Amino acid sequence: MQRFEQYIDGAFEDGSARFDSVDPANGAVWASMPEAREEDVDRAVKAAEHALRDGPWPAMTATARGKLLYRLADLVQAKASRLAELETRDTGKIIRETSAQIAYVADYYRYYAGLADKIEGATLPIDKADMDVWTRREPVGVVAAIVPWNSQLFLAAVKIGPALAAGCTLVVKASEDGPAPLLEFARLIHEAGFPKGVVNIITGFGPSCGSALTKHPGVAHIAFTGGPATAAHVVRNSAENLASTSLELGGKSPFVVFADADLESAANAQVAGIFAATGQSCVAGSRLIVESSVKERFLSLLQSKAEAIRIGTPLDMATEVGPLCTRRQRDHIEKVVASSVQSGAKVVTGGRAGAGDGFYYPPTILDCDGANASSVETELFGPVLSVVSFTDEEEAVRLANGTPYGLAAGIFTQNLTRAHRMIKRIRAGVVWVNTYRAVSPIAPFGGYGQSGQGREGGLAAALDYTKTKTVWLRT
Ligand code: NAD
Numbered sequence: 039m040q041r042f043e044q045y046i047d048g049a050f051e052d053g054s055a056r057f058d059s060v061d062p063a064n065g066a067v068w069a070s071m072p073e074a075r076e077e078d079v080d081r082a083v084k085a086a087e088h089a090l091r092d093g094p095w096p097a098m099t100a101t102a103r104g105k106l107l108y109r110l111a112d113l114v115q116a117k118a119s120r121l122a123e124l125e126t127r128d129t130g131k132i133i134r135e136t137s138a139q140i141a142y143v144a145d146y147y148r149y150y151a152g153l154a155d156k157i158e159g160a161t162l163p164i165d166k167a168d169m170d171v172w173t174r175r176e177p178v179g180v181v182a183a184i185v186p187w188n189s190q191l192f193l194a195a196v197k198i199g200p201a202l203a204a205g206c207t208l209v210v211k212a213s214e215d216g217p218a219p220l221l222e223f224a225r226l227i228h229e230a231g232f233p234k235g236v237v238n239i240i241t242g243f244g245p246s247c248g249s250a251l252t253k254h255p256g257v258a259h260i261a262f263t264g265g266p267a268t269a270a271h272v273v274r275n276s277a278e279n280l281a282s283t284s285l286e287l288g289g290k291s292p293f294v295v296f297a298d299a300d301l302e303s304a305a306n307a308q309v310a311g312i313f314a315a316t317g318q319s320c321v322a323g324s325r326l327i328v329e330s331s332v333k334e335r336f337l338s339l340l341q342s343k344a345e346a347i348r349i350g351t352p353l354d355m356a357t358e359v360g361p362l363c364t365r366r367q368r369d370h371i372e373k374v375v376a377s378s379v380q381s382g383a384k385v386v387t388g389g390r391a392g393a394g395d396g397f398y399y400p401p402t403i404l405d406c407d408g409a410n411a412s413s414v415e416t417e418l419f420g421p422v423l424s425v426v427s428f429t430d431e432e433e434a435v436r437l438a439n440g441t442p443y444g445l446a447a448g449i450f451t452q453n454l455t456r457a458h459r460m461i462k463r464i465r466a467g468v469v470w471v472n473t474y475r476a477v478s479p480i481a482p483f484g485g486y487g488q489s490g491q492g493r494e495g496g497l498a499a500a501l502d503y504t505k506t507k508t509v510w511l512r513t
Contacts, residue, residue: 042217044072044241045224047085048234053242054078059218062130062361063351065395069128071217074240076250079209082238083256086180086207089235095207100155106230107151107202113226114144114191121191121219123353129187129216130361130397131315132352136219142477143195146495149479150199153500157204162508170511175504177205178282179258182251184272186264187215187363188318188419193286194220196483196494197261198237204503206259210239211251215363217241244268253278259503262286263320265417266488284492284502286320287485288417289445292438293323293474294460297332299450303472305339308423311448311474313347313401316359317421318367320489321446323474325414327437330427337405337425341387344401349392361397362420368397371420374413375402382409383424415441431456435463444486448474467493 043050053072061068074082089095114121122136159173183197194210201208212220224239240247248268252260252275262272263286276283293311295304311323328336350357362368372391379385388402402422406414413424428434438447438460447466451457457471467484470476477483477495484493493499 039067040069040218042069042071042221044074044078044221045228045237045239046078046082047238048228050224053240057214059128059216060364061127062363063353063396065365065397069218071214071221071241074211074242074247076246078240078242079247079250079254082209082240083180083182083251083254085235085238086209087256089233090177090180090207093235094233095236096205100157100203100205103202103205104151104154106232107147107154107199110226110230110232111144111147111151113230114140114147114223117226118144121222124222125191125216125219126352128218129190129363130352131188131318131363132357132360133355134357135315139189139192142479143191146192146195146199146479150203150500153200153497154203156497157500157504159506168513170513172509174507174509175204175501176507178503178505179206180256181206181208181503182254182257182260182281183208183210184248184251184260184262184264185211185213185220187213188315188320190216190220191223193263194223196499200494200500201261201503202232202236203500206503207236208238209251209257210237211248212239212241214241214243244271248272249275252276252281255279257281259283269490284494285490286492286494287445287488287490288419288443289320289322289485289489290325290415290417290441290443291321291323291446291448291466292325292327292464293448294434294438294450295326295328295332295336296434296451296453296456297329298452300452300472301332301336301339304450305336305343307448307450307474308340309343309347312423313344313359313421314475316362316399318363318419321468321475322419323446323448324418324423326423326425327434328425328427329434330429333425333427337386337403340403340423344387344403347401349398349400359401359421362399363397365397367419368399371399371418371422374416374418375404375422378404378406378409378411378413378424381411383411383413384409386425388421417443431459435460439463439465442488445489446470
């Protein structure tokens with residue numbers, strides 16, 4: 039059994055308690071993890087506070103911070119296969135996907151490495167001749183970064199990169215469901231040479247570890263990715279320390295296909311949009327909204343593509359869909375699909391959990407037209423596509439905006455003016471037109487409504503980890 043350690047104040051340690059981690063491909067325990075309790079959280083935050091104020095970190099120039107981030111990016115690249123393998127083993131995300139994602143995790147660190155010395159203040163032309171006034175961008179303070187199980191290395195990178203570029207220190211809490219890749223990543227932080235206490239990496243359970251971290255008086259900012267119900271706890275906790283928050287939450291993203299779209303290419307995008315990461319993706323295109331005149335044709339394209347997907351063990355490079363991360367997750371999906379079918383949804387393909395000990399659920403398509411199916415509104419975080427149809431653009435917009443979420447949306451049409459109208463009317467933080475799931479460190483990412491607040495990626499994200507100090511100097 040492999041054994042992992044937490045990383046606090048530059049040292050690797052066992053944690054107050056231990057818990058077992060399960061391999062989603064077979065349901066068997068494969069690793070032992072350190073469980074951080076309140077005492078560990080307190081030490082981690084104090085280490086980050088000390089590093090922020092008294093260690094070598096605050097005396098480093100922005101360029102020097104950038105160099106450390108470049109070194110970290112190189113290490114991520116050098117250790118990519120080990121990190122990808124651990125993420126696959128501990129979360130069930132297939133090796134094809136973890137290997138591809140780790141490459142752009144390194145890109146994100148490089149992007150923020152380059153930004154570190156471009157975070158600037160301004161001189162202000164105040165109407166007083168004897169006064170010089172300018173602003174300084176200073177680190178916001180100790181950051182608590184909390185991530186869910188899917189894409190942990192990536193979701194941590196979009197927080198750690200800009201926070202370090204801005205000069206902050208962090209306590210990163212890995213998800214209790216599959217923490218191995220982030221605990222291993224701590225070794226790269228160590229090897230890159232960040233001063234002790236600058237980045238601390240722990241894991242533990244939400245109500246104990248997560249809660250102690252988010253209400254800790256030493257935390258100045260909480261960067262949270264997870265579900266909306268957990269976000270509500272986080273925000274309530276932040277009332278105790280008055281930390282600022284950025285929230286990247288769930289989604290039920292619409293995938294709108296007009297009759298004039300290139301249906302073959304839209305079908306490929308839809309299949310990848312919903313079934314990649316076994317549907318455990320915040321931007322999963324989980325609601326297909328298709329023009330009724332092409333619905334049958336489009337559904338038959340989707341069905342044949344979904345049924346050709348290779349389901350298998352996640353460490354096999356040929357596998358295209360693997361297991362879900364937890365049994366809990368598979369049970370949740372089974373329940374929502376069963377109740378949707380009872381409410382009149384028709385199963386086009388899939389719809390029944392795999393046999394055996396792994397947490398498998400097959401690519402599933404539900405035709406929900408005329409049904410009152412809960413799968414159309416509930417975020418399943420699994421490989422289930424709910425389909426509804428429309429007859430005109432007005433109806434497409436109404437359906438697309440018909441949930442409290444607003445993370446991402448896909449629009450498929452060859453009509454450019456219609457695409458522009460849709461872009462303006464759809465409530466979502468990211469709109470992809472004739473493509474889906476593209477990401478870049480340069481492009482901001484985040485949600486409207488229940489999908490969250492704040493943006494990750496881009497320059498603005500680094501500025502969110504700063505506070506402005508205004509200086510008045512009598513000359
Ligand atoms: P979750 O909300 O249950 O857990 C997320 C993290 O919060 C975990 O580390 C957990 O331990 C911690 N946590 C739980 N209770 C807490 C508490 N009371 N205080 C502080 N921390 C606590 O989410 P999940 O089920 O692990 O992940 C799935 C959710 O994440 C989905 O809703 C998905 O859409 C969302 N997500 C969003 C994005 C995005 O960028 N918008 C990306 C990936 C996932």
